[in-house]
Amino acid sequence: MLWALTNNSYDGDDFLAFDDATMQWVAPVDQALPTKWKWDRVQILNQYTKGYLEKECVDWVSKFMVYGDKEFSPPKIYVFANKAKTAGNVHLTCMATGFYPKDVIIHIKKNGVHLTDKDGVQSSVVIPNDDDAYQIRKSVEIQEADTSNYKCYVLHGTLLKPIVGKWGKVF
Known part of the structure; x- marks a missing residue:
């Protein structure tokens, strides 16, 4: 062939x-x-x-x-920061939701470098929403004083290029 x-x-x-x-x-x-x-x-x-x-x-x-007749849906992403339990730290969270099929890749990058679980990145598993779409979250705890450039990259089969979310100074 x-x-x-x-x-x-x-x-x-x-x-x-x-x-x-x-x-x-x-x-x-x-x-x-x-x-x-x-x-x-x-x-x-x-x-x-x-x-x-x-x-x-x-x-x-x-x-x-x-997948048959199911409609493919691109992810929507949300990036947010919350105070962490450790004083002086914040959790940066990236959530992708509303996507179908469920195969998705999310990376958190610090100054362009992909962070892993060794850097403290925590990930949920892909879980279903009520509408047959899916969601997933990744987060990392950082020091509030950290001025690095953090971005969330989401790749999905419905996208021609990754969706990129950036955390602003919202702490």
Whole structure:
């Protein structure tokens, strides 16, 4: 089976395709030949691509087929700060709600750096709302005097680019 990678295009035409039977790249336009030759030599890339297209991609398509007639909804995000129990600290919270399907990614970043649970980020699980949509929260406790730039990034299949929320000086 030949898999066209249409997001790799040149002047509106397919740029590269992958033939999973031969595990080789196919260049339908001359401008793609240098990339084809380079990628064909990277065997691990070809094995990964074959596995992705035959397993993960099929899993995603199957997953979305289950959604059937349900309407896809982008998340709405809310960022807010509350006083923490520890004196001099605040909780920064990012909540995404109203989205469907339930697969969503939320990151809190400090000065552009992704914070993790090792940085104190706490996350709820994705839970259903009353309207068949979903919600999730992430939060981090910081010192009230912290003047760093904190932002919340929400990625969802209905979005072309992440939604970004920024906490103002609301403490």
